[in-house]
Amino acid sequence: MSQPAPSPSLRDLRPPQHQGMRNLDKSKFGLSVPVVTARIPAGSVGAVLKHPMLRGQLVDIAKVKSVLVNPDEPEARRVLLRVSDPTQLPKQTKEYLEGIGAQFGSYNIDLDYDYWSVHDVLTSILPNLDGEDPPSSFTQTGHLAHVNLRDEWLPYKHIIGQVIVDKVSSVTTVVNKLNSIHAQFRYFDMEVIAGKDDFVVSTHESGCSFTFDFSKVYWNSRLHTEHERLLSHFTPGQVVADAMAGVGPFAVPAAKKGAYVLANDLNPESVKWMRENQARNKVEPRLRITEDDARAFIRRAPLEAWTKPFTRSEAVRNRAWEKAQRAARVQAKKEKEERESAGLPELVKEEEKEEPAAPQTIDHYVMNLPDSALEFLDAYMGSFTPLLSQPGYDRTTPLPLIHVHCFTRELEPETASADICERATGYLGHSVSPDMDDFHLHAVRRVAPNKDMYCLTFRLPEAVAYA
Numbered sequence: 207m208s209q210p211a212p213s214p215s216l217r218d219l220r221p222p223q224h225q226g227m228r229n230l231d232k233s234k235f236g237l238s239v240p241v242v243t244a245r246i247p248a249g250s251v252g253a254v255l256k257h258p259m260l261r262g263q264l265v266d267i268a269k270v271k272s273v274l275v276n277p278d279e280p281e282a283r284r285v286l287l288r289v290s291d292p293t294q295l296p297k298q299t300k301e302y303l304e305g306i307g308a309q310f311g312s313y314n315i316d317l318d319y320d321y322w323s324v325h326d327v328l329t330s331i332l333p334n335l336d337g338e339d340p341p342s343s344f345t346q347t348g349h350l351a352h353v354n355l356r357d358e359w360l361p362y363k364h365i366i367g368q369v370i371v372d373k374v375s376s377v378t379t380v381v382n383k384l385n386s387i388h389a390q391f392r393y394f395d396m397e398v399i400a401g402k403d404d405f406v407v408s409t410h411e412s413g414c415s416f417t418f419d420f421s422k423v424y425w426n427s428r429l430h431t432e433h434e435r436l437l438s439h440f441t442p443g444q445v446v447a448d449a450m451a452g453v454g455p456f457a458v459p460a461a462k463k464g465a466y467v468l469a470n471d472l473n474p475e476s477v478k479w480m481r482e483n484q485a486r487n488k489v490e491p492r493l494r495i496t497e498d499d500a501r502a503f504i505r506r507a508p509l510e511a512w513t514k515p516f517t518r519s520e521a522v523r524n525r526a527w528e529k530a531q532r533a534a535r536v537q538a539k540k541e542k543e544e545r546e547s548a549g550l551p552e553l554v555k556e557e558e559k560e561e562p563a564a565p566q567t568i569d570h571y572v573m574n575l576p577d578s579a580l581e582f583l584d585a586y587m588g589s590f591t592p593l594l595s596q597p598g599y600d601r602t603t604p605l606p607l608i609h610v611h612c613f614t615r616e617l618e619p620e621t622a623s624a625d626i627c628e629r630a631t632g633y634l635g636h637s638v639s640p641d642m643d644d645f646h647l648h649a650v651r652r653v654a655p656n657k658d659m660y661c662l663t664f665r666l667p668e669a670v671a672y673a
């Protein structure tokens with residue numbers, strides 16, 4: 207069967223063009239699309255719609271119904287066909303419809319501003335700059351959408367923001383990220399281009415909820431895979447030390463998972479919101495937060511974990527332990543019932559097992575400040591030496607894995623590895639190479655055309671730890 211000639215405007219459905227519009231006039235986006243209707247008995251609608259002769263001939267526009275119901279004509283329905291004149295229907299389709307007594311008529315599908323997508327409206331409004339797509343993509347964090355507009359789009363920033371607020375019901379603020387970034391705390395300067403002046407957002411990641419002021423702390427939703435990846439390496443009961451923890455995307459879920467977490471950030475705003483997230487996610491007992499320079503934190507964390515361990519009264523119970531206890535109670539109940547029904551006497555109860563004491567040595571260090579984290583590796587030199595004089599400390603205890611994020615401009619895996627190892631070696635004061643224990647170099651993402659982000663993992667060498 208030949209393809210129908212669709213209604214001309216259905217072939218390329220887009221709103222009227224208003225290139226250069228600066229003040230949004232929603233009334234200018236109406237579009238009337240003439241189509242043919244086939245009036246058929248209400249009872250045969252199901253069969254007609256499924257009939258092979260109608261395949262590909264019905265109006266198929268998102269949010270537009272393809273069958274019209276008129277309350278004054280309950281016995282009939284009008285099916286919308288995707289042509290503007292019955293003569294444009296394929297011969298067999300037309301004959302089939304005539305054969306079942308269908309009466310052809312006409313109808314206008316009226317589309318308005320609400321119908322069009324962000325991309326449709328922006329394509330209609332914005333000038334065509336060398337065939338470039340309009341900046342209709344944005345990243346959303348909670349109620350806030352952020353765009354990063356190039357200079358040529360700036361005259362249209364408010365209308366771009368307004369269209370996003372109008373079209374995306376969960377967005378109430380749109381900001382344009384400016385190209386300046388806070389050198390130390392890594393958050394962007396931004397300006398509101400539409401909606402409310404409200405930067406405090408709430409979002410979810412790794413099974414936790416996070417609330418923070420987007421204009422004062424670092425947050426990047428694109429890192430969620432990297433957050434999940436490292437989190438998968440932490441097991442309940444391990445001790446994790448996050449030196450540059452931000453608002454807690456590693457620290458809070460790690461604590462929720464049952465790890466004991468020492469988390470630190472130098473930005474007082476990050477610390478404030480990390481505390482908020484600690485409370486919201488009910489992980490107070492397993493997460494300790496400090497506001498220090500990462501170098502000082504790295505150096506004092508081993509002794510702190512040893513001399514101020516997470517105690518049972520502080521940590522209460524970790525999840526794995528709780529689960530084991532629940533399973534033991536269920537099993538005991540089952541055994542008791544079985545003995546009762548067999549007429550056997552009740553067994554003397556065993557003491558409920560105590561939760562094992564929380565470990566006191568650090569298993570993982572996380573350092574996610576890719577711009578300069580490698581420079582902080584010098585802080586590990588001798589950082590475990592104070593433990594050697596602590597009663598009970600065993601020098602053969604495994605040393606922690608260091609997960610340090612960094613950037614490189616070397617885009618090939620081998621040259622990137624060589625570059626990162628060379629710089630890490632310089633700062634650590636000890637050779638860092640793929641021959642090391644637990645060495646792993648993970649490509650996180652391309653952050654710019656000529657810049658990649660990696661996570662380097664290696665086990666802290668004894669020669670450094672006890673230097």
Ligand SMILES: C[S@@+](CC[C@H](N)C(=O)[O-])C[C@H]1O[C@@H](n2cnc3c(N)ncnc32)[C@H](O)[C@@H]1O
Nearest residue numbers: 390391424450451452471472473499500574575
């Ligand atoms: C790229 S952000 C990463 C935050 C968090 N780990 C994440 O994944 O979202 C780096 C963090 O390091 C913090 N920071 C910068 N310099 C620091 C320093 N000298 N000591 C401790 N934290 C620092 C910043 O405030 C920021 O929160």
